[in-house]
Amino acid sequence: MTDLADLLNAERSGAVARHGGRDYGFAEFRAAVGHWCELLADQPEIRYALFCHDAYPFAVLLFALWHCGKQVTLAANNRPGTAQQLQQAGCRLIGDWEAGFDYRLEQNLNFRPAFSRLQTQPVRLEIFTSGSTGAAKSIVKNLGQLQAEVDTLEKLWGKTLADSRILATVSQQHIYGLLFRVLWPLATGRCFHSQTALDAEHLVAQAGAGPACWVASPAHLKRLDPAAPWAGLAGLSAIFSSGGPLAADAAAQIAQGCGQAPWEIYGSSETGGIGWRRHPEPLWRPFAGLSLSIAGDKTYLNSPYLPDDKPMALDDDLALAADGRFSLHGRRDRIVKIEEKRLSLNELEMRLTATPWLSEVHALALSGSRDLLGVCAVLSEAGKTAMAERGRKALIGHLREALQPWFEAVLIPRKWLFLSALPTTAQAKLDRPLLQTLMRSGDARLPLLQTAELTAERAELGLKVPQQLIYFADHFPGYPILPGVVQIGWADYFGKRLFAIGAPFNRLETVKFVKPIRPDYELQLTLDWRGDSNKLNFRFSQAEQVYSSGRLVYAAGAA
Numbered sequence: 001m002t003d004l005a006d007l008l009n010a011e012r013s014g015a016v017a018r019h020g021g022r023d024y025g026f027a028e029f030r031a032a033v034g035h036w037c038e039l040l041a042d043q044p045e046i047r048y049a050l051f052c053h054d055a056y057p058f059a060v061l062l063f064a065l066w067h068c069g070k071q072v073t074l075a076a077n078n079r080p081g082t083a084q085q086l087q088q089a090g091c092r093l094i095g096d097w098e099a100g101f102d103y104r105l106e107q108n109l110n111f112r113p114a115f116s117r118l119q120t121q122p123v124r125l126e127i128f129t130s131g132s133t134g135a136a137k138s139i140v141k142n143l144g145q146l147q148a149e150v151d152t153l154e155k156l157w158g159k160t161l162a163d164s165r166i167l168a169t170v171s172q173q174h175i176y177g178l179l180f181r182v183l184w185p186l187a188t189g190r191c192f193h194s195q196t197a198l199d200a201e202h203l204v205a206q207a208g209a210g211p212a213c214w215v216a217s218p219a220h221l222k223r224l225d226p227a228a229p230w231a232g233l234a235g236l237s238a239i240f241s242s243g244g245p246l247a248a249d250a251a252a253q254i255a256q257g258c259g260q261a262p263w264e265i266y267g268s269s270e271t272g273g274i275g276w277r278r279h280p281e282p283l284w285r286p287f288a289g290l291s292l293s294i295a296g297d298k299t300y301l302n303s304p305y306l307p308d309d310k311p312m313a314l315d316d317d318l319a320l321a322a323d324g325r326f327s328l329h330g331r332r333d334r335i336v337k338i339e340e341k342r343l344s345l346n347e348l349e350m351r352l353t354a355t356p357w358l359s360e361v362h363a364l365a366l367s368g369s370r371d372l373l374g375v376c377a378v379l380s381e382a383g384k385t386a387m388a389e390r391g392r393k394a395l396i397g398h399l400r401e402a403l404q405p406w407f408e409a410v411l412i413p414r415k416w417l418f419l420s421a422l423p424t425t426a427q428a429k430l431d432r433p434l435l436q437t438l439m440r441s442g443d444a445r446l447p448l449l450q451t452a453e454l455t456a457e458r459a460e461l462g463l464k465v466p467q468q469l470i471y472f473a474d475h476f477p478g479y480p481i482l483p484g485v486v487q488i489g490w491a492d493y494f495g496k497r498l499f500a501i502g503a504p505f506n507r508l509e510t511v512k513f514v515k516p517i518r519p520d521y522e523l524q525l526t527l528d529w530r531g532d533s534n535k536l537n538f539r540f541s542q543a544e545q546v547y548s549s550g551r552l553v554y555a556a557g558a559a
Contacts, residue, residue: 034113204232243340272305511550
């Protein structure tokens with residue numbers, strides 16, 4: 001194993017990376033780094049913002065910048081808003097910020113540049129990531145910290161990987177991908193694949209013959225299904241996962257299909273690696289040399305991967321076991337992971353309230369087969385006018401366009417709910433559980449809730465009836481309509497969530513089904529709760545047309 005500080009002076013043969021359909025050897029890597037050093041050394045800028053889609057040109061530019069004495073900043077994405085922020089912070093952009101960037105990787109192998117050993121403390125790597133306040137957060141690492149992490153990984157899993165090639169479905173622009181698919185392979189002489197695989201099928205196609213490991217995330221692993229390429233995945237030497245806990249059922253499925261469970265890594269850009277686990281073990285084991293302690297309601301970390309000897313307070317809620325292992329119970333701040341992309345909900349809300357159309361915003365993460373973002377918002381007067389004149393779809397289009405300069409596509413909200421006011425609890429706090437329920441994702445039994453005007457005893461809900469509802473399959477073939485019993489069930493479902501109803505209804509009154517409700521209909525569901533008589537009136541309508549109506553009567557003392 002070679003120190004990263006002296007990597008370019010190592011005597012090494014074999015492939016460094018597979019890029020553009022061929023393997024690049026160590027001499028080619030050194031020559032390309034040397035060429036870029038010559039190009040960059042005399043440039044006046046000190047700070048460079050590096051972004052590359054592929055890992056091999058990223059590695060070339062990273063080491064060239066370091067050997068030129070430049071400070072490197074990693075951006076999570078190359079969106080226009082991100083580029084503008086970095087330039088305003090004094091960074092020069094390098095890499096895939098514009099189409100057609102020339103990486104100049106094909107160099108004369110007779111070119112043998114001389115490299116001095118890097119000084120581990122002065123070598124800086126700055127990572128911009130989402131902060132809990134909404135502003136981008138800068139995290140600075142030195143080469144000594146990164147080397148310590150690589151050393152730990154090799155001690156734990158070096159024998160398992162042996163001479164495996166490293167393939168990934170995660171980017172090297174984040175600390176996990178940087179360590180596992182670039183720095184660790186470079187230090188140990190393992191060949192890494194430059195192109196990020198899109199999914200398991202692409203990864204298996206990349207792997208070809210010979211041992212290989214997969215650097216993955218829960219977002220990719222939980223989407224594996226019975227049709228996944230299990231035969232190809234079963235030949236992998238190891239599967240790693242980081243970016244959030246992997247659900248136990250997903251880990252069990254992989255263990256059954258591959259003959260081995262993934263190694264899960266827990267940590268963050270701020271802390272570096274903290275611990276690991278492997279199904280069926282539910283608890284995490286801290287990496288060697290780390291210690292965790294609890295004081296008050298916070299957990300503190302002591303780690304050689306931190307910039308100093310001071311303990312760091314963690315934003316995660318941990319519970320420590322007697323043997324030093326620990327369990328995770330979520331985050332204390334409003335940082336979430338969507339498809340393993342880190343996002344500050346505060347920042348998203350800040351960007352949305354900066355538009356002229358929204359006066360209040362609450363963003364939330366929604367779990368399902370794919371994690372996605374939902375937004376509950378109150379329209380401003382301009383927003384109400386836009387909705388009335390152009391419609392809901394056009395308004396959402398404007399809001400999405402306003403976010404695109406700042407966020408990657410996967411971080412653009414997919415579900416939108418417009419309310420007359422954000423609901424509050426009896427203590428006048430935002431009713432987050434209610435919003436989570438109203439935005440419920442991926443249920444084939446419920447309508448899509450689009451708007452809501454709520455008062456203490458009345459609700460007017462704008463609904464869309466999705467085509468994929470389970471009720472349409474058999475009711476009726478060739479002419480699907482929504483069963484009346486489902487309409488009653490929806491009235492009961494929303495009534496119990498919006499009003500103080502605590503018992504099942506015991507009878508129906510004055511129920512009428514006037515017109516059939518078909519797939520893709522957009523309707524208004526009006527609910528009126530009469531607490532004194534325990535009766536809930538409902539009406540499904542569209543403009544002046546009533547489709548159904550009736551009354552649900554609940555047992556006495558239901559409230």
